[in-house]
Amino acid sequence: MVRRSLSAEDVLRLSFIRDARISADGQQLAYEISRTEGHMDVSEIWIHDFDSTRHRAPTRKAEGRYPRWSVAGQLAYVANGSGTASLVILSNHGDGAPHVIEIPAGTLQGPPAWSADGTRIAVVVESNSYEATEVRRVTAREFRADGLGFIDQRTQKICIVDVASGALSTIVEDGNYYAHLEWDEAGERLLYLGTSSPIPGSNYSPSLYTVRIADKAIRRHLDREWFIQSAHWLPCGQRFVIVAAYQSPLTIPTTDLWVVDCDGSARSCRSPSVKGKVGFRLHHDMPIWDLSNLNGVVLASPDSVWATAQLGGRAEIFELSLRGPIQCRRIIGGERACIALNASNDRRKLLFVSATMLTPPDLYIWDGQAEHQITHSNNEVLTSWPELRVRPLNARSADGLDIEGWFLAQAGQAAPVRTVMFIHGGPFIAAGHAFRFDLHLLASRGFGVLFGNFRGSFGYGEEFGQAVMGDWGARAFPDHMALVETGIALGLVDPARLGVWGASHGGFATCWLVGHTSRFRAAVAEAAVTNLESAYYLSDSPEFICRDLGGRPHEIPDVYRARSPLTYAHRCRTPTLLIHGELDLRCPMAEAEQFHRALLDVGCISELVRLRDANHMGDSIGPPRTRVAQNTALLEWFERFL
Numbered sequence: 001m002v003r004r005s006l007s008a009e010d011v012l013r014l015s016f017i018r019d020a021r022i023s024a025d026g027q028q029l030a031y032e033i034s035r036t037e038g039h040m041d042v043s044e045i046w047i048h049d050f051d052s053t054r055h056r057a058p059t060r061k062a063e064g065r066y067p068r069w070s071v072a073g074q075l076a077y078v079a080n081g082s083g084t085a086s087l088v089i090l091s092n093h094g095d096g097a098p099h100v101i102e103i104p105a106g107t108l109q110g111p112p113a114w115s116a117d118g119t120r121i122a123v124v125v126e127s128n129s130y131e132a133t134e135v136r137r138v139t140a141r142e143f144r145a146d147g148l149g150f151i152d153q154r155t156q157k158i159c160i161v162d163v164a165s166g167a168l169s170t171i172v173e174d175g176n177y178y179a180h181l182e183w184d185e186a187g188e189r190l191l192y193l194g195t196s197s198p199i200p201g202s203n204y205s206p207s208l209y210t211v212r213i214a215d216k217a218i219r220r221h222l223d224r225e226w227f228i229q230s231a232h233w234l235p236c237g238q239r240f241v242i243v244a245a246y247q248s249p250l251t252i253p254t255t256d257l258w259v260v261d262c263d264g265s266a267r268s269c270r271s272p273s274v275k276g277k278v279g280f281r282l283h284h285d286m287p288i289w290d291l292s293n294l295n296g297v298v299l300a301s302p303d304s305v306w307a308t309a310q311l312g313g314r315a316e317i318f319e320l321s322l323r324g325p326i327q328c329r330r331i332i333g334g335e336r337a338c339i340a341l342n343a344s345n346d347r348r349k350l351l352f353v354s355a356t357m358l359t360p361p362d363l364y365i366w367d368g369q370a371e372h373q374i375t376h377s378n379n380e381v382l383t384s385w386p387e388l389r390v391r392p393l394n395a396r397s398a399d400g401l402d403i404e405g406w407f408l409a410q411a412g413q414a415a416p417v418r419t420v421m422f423i424h425g426g427p428f429i430a431a432g433h434a435f436r437f438d439l440h441l442l443a444s445r446g447f448g449v450l451f452g453n454f455r456g457s458f459g460y461g462e463e464f465g466q467a468v469m470g471d472w473g474a475r476a477f478p479d480h481m482a483l484v485e486t487g488i489a490l491g492l493v494d495p496a497r498l499g500v501w502g503a504s505h506g507g508f509a510t511c512w513l514v515g516h517t518s519r520f521r522a523a524v525a526e527a528a529v530t531n532l533e534s535a536y537y538l539s540d541s542p543e544f545i546c547r548d549l550g551g552r553p554h555e556i557p558d559v560y561r562a563r564s565p566l567t568y569a570h571r572c573r574t575p576t577l578l579i580h581g582e583l584d585l586r587c588p589m590a591e592a593e594q595f596h597r598a599l600l601d602v603g604c605i606s607e608l609v610r611l612r613d614a615n616h617m618g619d620s621i622g623p624p625r626t627r628v629a630q631n632t633a634l635l636e637w638f639e640r641f642l
Helices: 010-014 288-292 437-446 462-466 472-489 506-512 533-538 542-549 555-561 565-571 589-601 624-641
Strands: 016-022 028-037 039-050 065-069 075-080 085-090 099-102 106-112 120-128 153-161 168-172 177-183 189-195 207-212 217-221 226-233 239-246 256-260 267-269 299-302 304-311 314-322 328-332 337-343 348-354 362-366 371-373 388-396 401-408 417-423 448-454 491-503 524-526 576-581 606-612
Touching: 010 437, 010 624, 016 065, 016 288, 016 348, 016 362, 028 065, 028 075, 028 239, 065 106, 085 106, 085 120, 099 589, 106 177, 106 256, 120 177, 153 177, 153 328, 168 189, 189 226, 226 299, 239 299, 299 337, 304 337, 304 624, 328 348, 388 437, 388 472, 388 624, 401 437, 401 472, 417 472, 417 506, 437 448, 448 472, 462 576, 472 491, 491 506, 491 624, 506 565, 506 576, 524 624, 533 542, 533 555, 533 589, 555 565, 555 624, 565 589, 576 589, 576 624, 589 606, 606 624
Parallel strands: 314 337, 417 448, 417 491, 491 524, 524 576, 576 606
Antiparallel strands: 016 028, 028 039, 065 075, 075 085, 085 099, 106 120, 120 153, 153 168, 177 189, 189 207, 207 217, 226 239, 239 256, 256 267, 299 304, 304 314, 314 328, 337 348, 348 362, 362 371, 388 401, 401 448
């Protein structure tokens, strides 16, 4: 097959694994895969039979999300339509007629959770009574959330669905927002994470709760010094295993695996030897964020778990002991990103997802000895794409700090090449072995793409993360420049045809760079904060800025000004494109508008691309036409100036 350069529309040909679960008996797995149809993304449920190796849709119309098996082999998944929601239950290992339970006046948020006996399912039901009116009175400090809009009329509750009758009963409704539902083995209590706001960073962390089903008694576990990402019951019902940080000074802490008693009297960190820390925070542009947010820890035995840990740009799976001497054994590794999903009841099959820089996620089974690939979601599409090569490299910053990086370009392309440096978001996430279509798009057109993990990036430990706090721009600046100089010294990067681009924090860093160096011939800043003071007052998540800088704008105005790229915009001479979603509430549109005007004031070339239907995550979960428009603008700018 003839390999060709990519166009921005090629992103719509890809399919993405978004969730999956293996059945308790290990004979089947159900998975959710999304694809683009016309102007919409559609998620479908499929079942893989291990005996026949066939893949089939469980019903003629299997659109849905979050497939979950009961121990007895029933399959439940969520089907949210326009203004309607239902829980679809299939008996007989997905071969039975669908039993559809309608959810009145609400939508289902997150995956359903089966009780151990298969008679009940716990779900989160969300209602929104907002109606557009000529006048809207705002009284709350937080009233809008990125991706959600106005939240003052948005409420959630935890409900129990009786599978036989379809009856729905409310078990928790206390004004919180809920996630990570899980039953104990006795079917008497439900574990969940709860927070008073749907805005990330509004509260330092969600809290860990349990509710006793019989009398609806709610108990909160652990104090506010914990930062908690996920939690699971241990079989005894007296302890939890959590991915969390305790008393961390980091704005977004690095997380370990902990075992804690229900009463909080005993706690044990089980992953001190895992250098990069437990979790997954690789920056990608795929609509699969729930895949990492909802997964990563699987019970391997009563005394151990399989857990995803990120080591620099890789995500690997380790077996970690839960009691006694701390033991840590890597079972799945390599230059890729792997996330543990779940296992069969006999623990002979571990289901996980694996992706690389060159391939989107696919499903694999590990049988204790070897791994076996189950899906090949994009093989047919990728065979026509240009062959790319990834070269790892290491840079040394001005203060001697080592920076891990990579260079992506077409295989066999003569170097040096015109190059774009990509800067990841966060800053407390990371770049690495995750698939990004936009990198492929640039490389297919003859660009090299240089990217790395500056100080603050996840996967290098707590001290590395703290090194960027309080001054993202100035502290990371020498890391970015060291990466550029290393690429030039290795003969990969053409210093006369060099651009810089980033999204979210990467957009912030891009705007900082063009105000502090003339090294780049072109720049693209997506979804950027440029003025920390206005961002504090306009963003849906001001506490994130406040915690990092150490105060509010009226308390430390000079700090806010000194740390903002806008302060230095008058120095910029680099042609700069700003790409911004009009629905972005995390980094509001005013951030791009200010910087754009400041550049024009001093005669610098600047353009602003406004994406009508995009929120802050528009490059990965925005409407298809938005993702195409973003990639088109990115490519055209660098084609014009490099």
